[in-house]
Every structure is written in structure tokens, then in C-alpha cells.
Amino acid sequence: DQQVKQNSPSLSVQEGRISILNCDYTNSMFDYFLWYKKYPAEGPTFLISISSIKDKNEDGRFTVFLNKSAKHLSLHIVPSQPGDSAVYFCAARAGGATNKLIFGTGTLLAVQP
Amino acid sequence: GAVVSQHPSRVICKSGTSVKIECRSLDFQATTMFWYRQFPKQSLMLMATSNEGSKATYEQGVEKDKFLINHASLTLSTLTVTSAHPEDSSFYICSAQAGGSYNEQFFGPGTRLTVL
Numbered sequence: 001d002q003q004v005k006q007n008s009p010s011l012s013v014q015e016g017r018i019s020i021l022n023c024d025y026t027n028s029m030f031d032y033f034l035w036y037k038k039y040p041a042e043g044p045t046f047l048i049s050i051s052s053i054k055d056k057n058e059d060g061r062f063t064v065f066l067n068k069s070a071k072h073l074s075l076h077i078v079p080s081q082p083g084d085s086a087v088y089f090c091a092a093r094a095g096g097a098t099n100k101l102i103f104g105t106g107t108l109l110a111v112q113p
Numbered sequence: 114g115a116v117v118s119q120h121p122s123r124v125i126c127k128s129g130t131s132v133k134i135e136c137r138s139l140d141f142q143a144t145t146m147f148w149y150r151q152f153p154k155q156s157l158m159l160m161a162t163s164n165e166g167s168k169a170t171y172e173q174g175v176e177k178d179k180f181l182i183n184h185a186s187l188t189l190s191t192l193t194v195t196s197a198h199p200e201d202s203s204f205y206i207c208s209a210q211a212g213g214s215y216n217e218q219f220f221g222p223g224t225r226l227t228v229l
Contacts, residue, residue: 004156009154043223103156105155106154
């Protein structure tokens with residue numbers, strides 16, 4: 001049972017435009033959400049996160065929006081740059097005493113020059 | 114950010130042999146380390162959580178006798194894949210976390226295991 005889903009396996013965007021990556025989850029007990037960027041044969045690198053008590057967090061070109069009622073979050077990258085091309089994973093923290101992360105299936109973003 | 118290394122980065126072994134993968138936190142003390150596995154074009158799946166000095170907690174469906182985890186110090190955790198088979202071929206990634214349960218996890222670069 002996939003508790004965190006990224007329904008778009010890939011996304012292609014023109015340089016300078018906005019990239020919007022989506023993520024849905026099923027467990028209302030998740031208390032924290034994170035976005036990671038990953039290149040092939042490398043580990044994920046942290047991008048941005050949001051607490052379940054917020055609905056928006058912004059860091060430079062990256063903004064994460066959380067809609068708790070819809071159990072949906074999105075990552076906006078604007079303006080998109082070719083160096084942003086990578087696989088993006090959303091992850092949810094299970095809450096409680098552990099810091100277990102449950103990852104989505106990833107979206108491959110290609111930013112075209 | 115903090116640096117986590119893994120060794121080896123790539124390993125090829127024969128079926129039936131055991132393989133040890135090391136995960137080190139280079140510039141901080143990791144009270145908790147996590148081991149993930151990623152199959153091609155799939156998500157990272159948590160295999161187990163290890164706390165320094167105690168037994169690892171395995172996720173449902175992960176065989177603890179096959180995937181031995183040792184977290185003997187605050188900077189080193191090892192994953193040993195025992196009697197490896199071709200279906201164990203995967204990308205194994207560790208992450209390390211300092212302090213309390215809400216601290217950030219820092220990921221290693223991963224280890225590509227190929228079992229022939």
C-alpha cells in the first residue's frame with residue numbers, strides 16, 4: 001500500500017517557466033513533509049520541508065504548498081533552470097517517536113534550455 | 114550540510130556470498146541511522162532503523178537474518194547482505210541523523226549491489 005504517491009513519473013518544463021511537482025498521501029497522521037532531489041546513483045539531497053501545521057513554506061526559488069484537507073502537497077520551482085533536472089521525491093514523516101520517512105515514487109523533472 | 118559516506122559505492126558478487134556495506138557520518142555523531150533500498154524507477158523503501166548500541170528495528174517484510182545491521186559506534190553503521198541472491202541486487206542507501214527524532218536525516222551516496 002503506497003501511502004505517498006507521485007502520480008506523474010515525469011515532467012518536462014521550459015527553462016524560466018514554473019515547474020509544479022505534485023504529491024498525494026493517505027495517512028492523516030503524517031506530521032512533516034519533505035522534498036528531496038536525487039541524481040542517478042547518488043543519495044537524495046534535502047530541498048525543502050513543511051510542517052503539517054503550515055500551508056506554505058518558501059525558500060528562494062522553491063515553494064512547498066500543503067493542502068491537508070485534500071492530503072496533497074506540491075513543490076513549485078520558479079524560475080526553472082536546467083540544473084534542476086533530476087528526480088524529485090516527496091517524503092512524509094510517520095510521526096511519533098521515530099523519524100521514519102515514507103517516500104513517494106518520484107517524478108523525473110527535465111528542464112529544457 | 115553534514116556529510117555521510119558509504120563504502121563501497123559499487124559491488125558485484127557471486128550468488129551465495131555475503132556483502133558488507135558501510136555507512137559513516139563524517140562530521141557529526143549519528144544516534145540513528147536508516148537503511149533504504151531502491152529498485153530501478155521505484156521509491157526508496159525503508160528497510161530498518163538502527164540506534165547506536167541497540168538492535169535494529171526492521172520494517173515489515175525485511176528479513177533480519179538476511180540483512181544484518183550493526184551500529185556499533187556513533188559514526189558507523191554496517192549492513193551485511195548474507196547469502197546474497199540476484200533478487201537482492203539493488204541500490205542501498207543509508208541516512209544518518211543526529212540527536213532527537215525530529216532532526217534532519219542526511220543521506221549517503223548509495224551503494225549499487227549486483228549479485229550474479
